[in-house]
Amino acid sequence: MISKQTIDEILSVAKIEEVVGEFVQLKRRGQNWVGLCPFHNDRTPSMYVSPRLGIYKCFVCDAGGDSVRFLMEHEKMSYPEALRHIAAKYGIPIVEDEKQTPEESAEQRERDALFALNEYAANYFVNQLFDTEEGQDIGLSYFKERGFKDTTIRKFRLGYNPSGWDKFTTEAMKQGYSGEALQQAGLARQSEKSGKLYDFYHDRVIFPIHNKSGKIVGFGGRVLQKDAKGMKYVNTPDNLIYHKRENLYGFYFAKNAIKKEDNVFLVEGYTDVLSMHEAGVENVVAASGTALPDEQIKLISLYTKNITLVNDGDKAGINASLKDIGNLLTKGLNVKVVLLPDGEDPDSFAKKCRDSELQAYLHDNATDFITFKIKVLSEDAGNDPMKRASLVSSVIQDIAALPDPIVQAFYIKKCAELFELSEEMLNVQLRKQVWKKLNKPTTPEEAQNVEAVNVVEPQSVSPQPKVDDDETLQVAEEKLLALLVQFGMYEINVQSTADENATQGTVMRIDQYVYDEFETEEITLQNPLNRAVYEEYAELAQTALSQEQIIRHFISHPDEAVRNMFVRLLMQDAPTYSERWKALDIVIRDVNNSQRRLQEEVANCVNRYKLYRLDQYIHMLQDELKEEHPDEVVSQIVAKYQKLIARRSEIAQMLGQVVLK
Secondary structure, eight states: OBOHHHHHHHHHHOOHHHHHHTTSOOEEETTEEEEOOTTTTOSSOOEEEETTTTEEEETTTOOEEOHHHHHHHHSOOOHHHHHHHHHHHHTOOOOBOOOOOHHHHHHHHHHHHHHHHHHHHHHHHHHHHHHSHHIIIIIIHHHHHTTOOHHHHHHTTOEEEOSSSSHHHHHHHHTTOOHHHHHHTTSEEEOTTTOOEEETTTTEEEEEEEOTTSOEEEEEEEEOOTTOOSOSEEEOOOOSSOOGGGOOBTHHHHHHHHHHHTOEEEESSHHHHHHHHHTTOOSEEEOSSSSOOHHHHHHHHTTOSEEEEEEOSSHHHHHHHHHHHHHHHHTTOEEEEEEOOTTOOHHHHHHHSOHHHHHHHHHHTOEEHHHHHHHHHHHHHTTOHHHHHHHHHHHHHHHHTOSOHHHHHHHHHHHHHHHTOOHHHHHHHHHHHHHHHHTOOOSHHHHHHHHHHHHTOOOSSOOOOOOTTSHHHHHHHHHHHHHHHHHTTSEEEEOOSSOTTOSOOEEEEHHHHHHHHHHHHTOOOSSHHHHHHHHHHHHHHTTOSOHHHHHHHHHTOSSHHHHHHHHHHTOSOOOSHHHHHHHTTOOOSSHHHHHHHHHHHHHHHHHHHHHHHHHHHHHHHHHHHHSOOOHHHHHHHHHHHHHHHHHHHHHHHHTTOOOOO
16 A cells, blocks of 8 residues: 555646546636536536645535546546556655555456556557567558557557457466456457457457546457458457446547647547547547447546537438437537548548648538538438428427527528528427427337326416436535525525515515525425524524625534535635625626625526526426326415416516526
8 A cells, every 4th residue: 555655745736627627628617627427417517626725515415525436436446546646746755664455456456457457458559550470561551541640559558459369368367367357358358169369459450448547448459351251340348347337448648638629529439539540630529439428428528518520421421420310419519510522531531631621621510410410311301391291390309309499490490591491480389399309208108198287388388307316406505505605695686576675675685585585485494404504594694794604614513514514615715805796797887786696696596596407396296197086176386386387487487587488
């Protein structure tokens, strides 16, 4: 084990924003940094990184800790592995003086053994490529014929596994690697007939696959003989350190360029990545498989929200682009498509262009998914009204998959222009698609009852996402608690909604306003921890002398869960009144304006929470309507439903939301 003195030095030197920044695209916000949380399906930045505290914290999924904890959770490293990673990053020598437990030692040895075996294999394949006659004549000649330079071949550590069934396996076992380990790593297989081990990649050129940290986790092998039986490419099967769905070829070499350019080019194969790198386009990766799985999309979204699909211009390339678009849109990515000239793929086209020409082509020919889809499918639809109507419906379905209603509005406008149709008519179709999506039956029983739900489809308000997973409510509750803890004792001017002609409101403390509003609406916080803190705050606020006293009380709270919560709520460096206002994105010009903006923020926060709870009740009634009830009960449920819809409309108008007619 690493000595305590070395651990202390590692922790003191490590900069949390640099460690996390290796894997997550961070943007500065005041004295902190923010980024998309890699521990849940995050669409808006919810993870805060505090250099002052040396910690990261997600405001949604509650992930948090220091630099070591981040590497352990994100990279699945053991504690010693994470410490060694940071030590290597900052050039700190490791001093060991303690022993691991047997369990820790066994787990670390298993992972380390696979990484070490892959590293040995990669070196073996490289040496075979450059230092043997067969490797030079066959493997290196192939790469040279494809136009790859020595610098590229060595950078990506391309290699060659010689002909013969077990040359690598025999050599590896001579070096002390077991047959079991070779099979576990996917480097060897056992013959069913003879029981002997043979090389999985024999007689192939090798493309090592690196993980986000640069470690080799697997390989791809391409056979060169034209008459060879079996698949042209074979890849490492999933194992302890390699998961196909989580890895993108070339990502380790592309991640810095992706963050810099705020865009990633997605291509199909290994050689596509290599050729585009040589042409100066380094923010390029290849998917591992025919479809882009959620895990790979999540990896991309941590570094950029912009993705450009680069495909062949033939029918197969077009279909490949259309296939990936839908899933990318639902994950909140901004999708563009580049179709290459007919007969070209990224590999061949990159070799024909000068660097500046390729970059210019990619820039000038990148089209948004709406324009791309309409262009390629309109050729088939022609002037046939039915086919064009079907095309419109398909495009509207894609727009409905977008999570941001503002982006939806822009695309509806563009769709209307391209099809020469009215925006109003397309918006009607969009609302139908959104409603259908939100109420899509997932079981045969729900499918039988879907008609009953559609009878009472709410036409007065825009459909809202279901919140029974409590994620949205949890965020709203934490925002309310953040307001109370940071501003609860400050006063605002509350205007009575009962008297619209009143020129002056009532001056009251923020915490009193929140409690009055919740008591009137009979609202309680749902999360048990949040509710306990909310009630404890009420007692403390009666005797507290200052807001700072309340803050200190919760920071030093004996309950660890409460302490952790307020690490999240108070991470932003806001030592003064005005600084805390800035943390709430309040623009300070003068005292009166600041107070007005603060009371608007408080009122909006309370009303948003009411809206979330109303949506929850509405969805509960929708579920009730799917069940069988007597007519009288159905009438009662519908009456409650309509009352909630009306109340929701009132609150939505207060928040300035668009109410659909």
